[in-house]
Amino acid sequence: MRPDRLPPGQTLTRKFPVVGEKAPLAAALDLAAWRLVVDGLVERPLELAWPDYLALPHLDRPADLHCVTGWSRLDCRLTGVPLAALLERAGVRAAARFVRFEAWSERRHDTSLPLDFARADVWLVHAIDGAPLTVEHGYPLRTVAPGRYFYKSLKWLRRIELLAADQLGYWERESAYHNVGDPWPEDQRFTTGSVDPEEFARLRAATDFAPWRLPRRVLLGVDLAGWRPAGRDLTGLRIKASDLSGADFTGCDLAGINLSLCNLRGARLAGVSLAGADLEGADLAGADLTGADLSGAALSATRFFADLEGGSHLAARVEGLRLAGASGLLEDQEAFLAAAGALPGAR
Template sequence: MNSTKNPRHSPGQSITDKFPTVGEKNPSPDILDWKLEVVGLVKRPLTFSWEEFSELPKREGQWDTICVTGWTRLDDKWGGVGLAEILGLAEPLAEARFVRFVAYSTRDHDTSLPLEYANEHVILATELNGEPLSQKRGGPVRSVCGGKYFYKSLKWVRRIELLAEDKLGYWEEVSSYHNNADPWKNERYSSRPMATDEFAERVGKRDFSDAFAVRDEQFKQLNGVDLSGGRFERAQIKGCPLHYVVWTGANCSGANFTLCNFAGADLRDAILVGADLEGANLQNADLRGADLRGASLTAAKFVRGEHSAKIEGARFLRSDIENEGLSSKEQAFLLAPEQGAIIE
């Protein structure tokens, strides 16, 4: 991912010409019999076959693709059918205020938007930059919403539902992603801190296994606190300040540290196998001897001149480093023989 600074992009983002695959990789099997339903608070519930959908008037939109993990693609051109076209046929009732999109997904992946905003900014896309939309990118039909983080755009759309009251989507509910998702306001997460008593107890026991916390400022208290050998397996600690934590030899296997700031952290010999480090800042962190095999590294940051991460003896899978979500600069650093990482 060749990334550069650009005053056009929203805070905390880097520009890339790559298109990393994030979220679900495959739809549910019943997508083979694709159809699109429009239900809820409408005068005319509708069902479109692929042939019927393909005959609807087309619309194009050019928007930046802004991923919450920290990368942005400028000026992607999407083609398909405007949401307004479909809703014009379905005729929303006066009490309809929100629109929910539901995917062909084994976990019923969904998201929602205010109806007024969605009507102006959403395309049911079948093309990306002049090419048919691949299944990997959400084809045959995905919603694309301009001006929001990309989790408000949904792969493999199967149903559009009009609602009087909002319903939090999958990522908004499970990962506490911000429901408004305005990238210019840096609305990535809604804060969901851990209970104060629970936090203190976990620190005392050095056990954060299976913990859940989002944008939790309590974690600043761990600055310099020795939690060597601590347990963080399967923890979901997202968007939290973890600078200068001392987690030498800690077991963080399967943990989710998306968008956490580990600057200056001591992670020597830590077990980060299968950890989610998407968008994490690991600059100036000491990762010597750590095991990062199977870790998700999309948009992670290791390089900062003389304050780059120390990775001698750290173990990585080459396939994790060479994934399309890591910038070329970061890839080159991790693979450089002089850095001393063990690449498998």
Template sequence: MPDSNHNSKFIIQKSNWLPPGQTATDRFRVTGERGPTEAGLDEANWRLVVDGLVDKPFELTLDEIYALSTYELMTDIHCVTGWSYKGIRFTGFPLAHLLNQAEPKQAAGYVWFGAYSARNHDTSLPIEIARLETWLVTHADGEPLAVEHGYPVRTLTPARYLYKSLKWVHHISLLAEDRPGFWERTSLYHHNADPWPGDQRYETGTMKPKAIARLREANSFDRYRDKVIISIDLSGWAPKCLDMHGLQFKNCNLRGARLAGVDLSGANLTNSDLRDADLSGADLREADLEGANFAGADLTNTDFRGANL
């Protein structure tokens, strides 16, 4: 473990610290996967691989990572689901140390990060952002990272939404072309992920107006169950079919929607606007509702058992 007498301290915080659309929270919340693969917790055999378009690829053991972790970073973190946490102190070191050791080739334009993850979780950043902004960290507020937060080692890029930071990092590879990460592929999260200019949470809406009209009039939602529907306007909607289980409406406008008695069990409504919606008697068991806005909604007898709020 790194010694408690760290030799350098960095502060990355804005005076106006809360980005547009974010809400302050009083804790470091857990999002995404809760734990790595078994290999990710095998400290004796744990390795970080650094390769790709570099002149000097190498691997590091966990002890070598701890030996490098002699820096402190005080920063704020921002999750795409709408929460921000102010003033958390991480222990680790800048990624630039590893990039300098690897000596990237001129063709390297992106840094890809892979995790010890059952679903092969990954993310990527332009090399200039990764070099300037990304850290590898082992501790938070003086304590080893909790497993659900990335123990033993995670990346942290405070200038971007937290989905650009990777828990249980295992592999860093330099690439000529970008390789979109897990959340960009599965949920169409915005590749830039900048919380400040333009609130870059998602790419543009995923359906054209005629397709949205067909959705509004659908008598069955079976054809939509394997789709991720992003950033469309369904305000005031009264669906004809009440079986909406498992549907994914992320960052959608459902304000004033008439959803009484609807089966939304297992659905994903993250960051959606459900203000003034009628959800009385609706089934939201096991639904992912993180970041959803229910202000003014009728939640009489709504079933939230097992939901992620």
């Protein structure tokens, strides 16, 4: 475990925010029918029933968890089985270079890691901090890779496949997350920016954002500081890790938008619908959220205030802010919103 335990841009929490899918396929919860398959480039393919997994030697391991949305949870105690022990039973063939993990998931959620790293770092986990996993955190069995952002870990494990060539996982395919995801040497949250100068000019002037709603279309690292959209319907767009500071969204509809890890400092959002939006890791310090609707929004590591140099304080305006059904608030932001009287309905 590293001595500098908090990666850049991360916020500590003792909560365990829920990210991604909330529930698996029903078959994952039927322990009588549950199976874990280990196949691909192995000498002895395995199929484990739940009693077979329980019969394996279980160990405890300390670990720190770092989510790409910006929260970190230190000193977790994982209980489970090192992946290396299971791979030893299966016998890894010489041609294997990568490990792919697949979930009991409606979208067939998956992720992959280089074999050498996975063998050293990944555990199969059924309990955290002495308690069984909850369903929303991966019950009955998940993987955890503490040395990578948490999207490289996987809930509701059903298959471990050994591969000669890598396959991009769900988040890498759908949201342009970085395929390495190492929190430490540099910012490996996303791939590089995705908008060339010509497209950027079209985006800034657009009155219809339909071309940017195509499947798997993610706008990354875009400088839209001070933007006032000419089109008012921004619903469902995915604009991530971008600069929207000082943007004026007055009169816009942002329901269901994904603005995760965006800089929204000083943005004008009064009366705007952000219902169901993904604002995980977004910075809203100094934004005008008067009367805005954040019902059902994902707010893991979202910031509504910031402490500045010299002891000054930059806070969002939150009078009349609606937060019913919003989730993921970390402790300091929750306390700020509660003190401002804006918290009823959030959890």
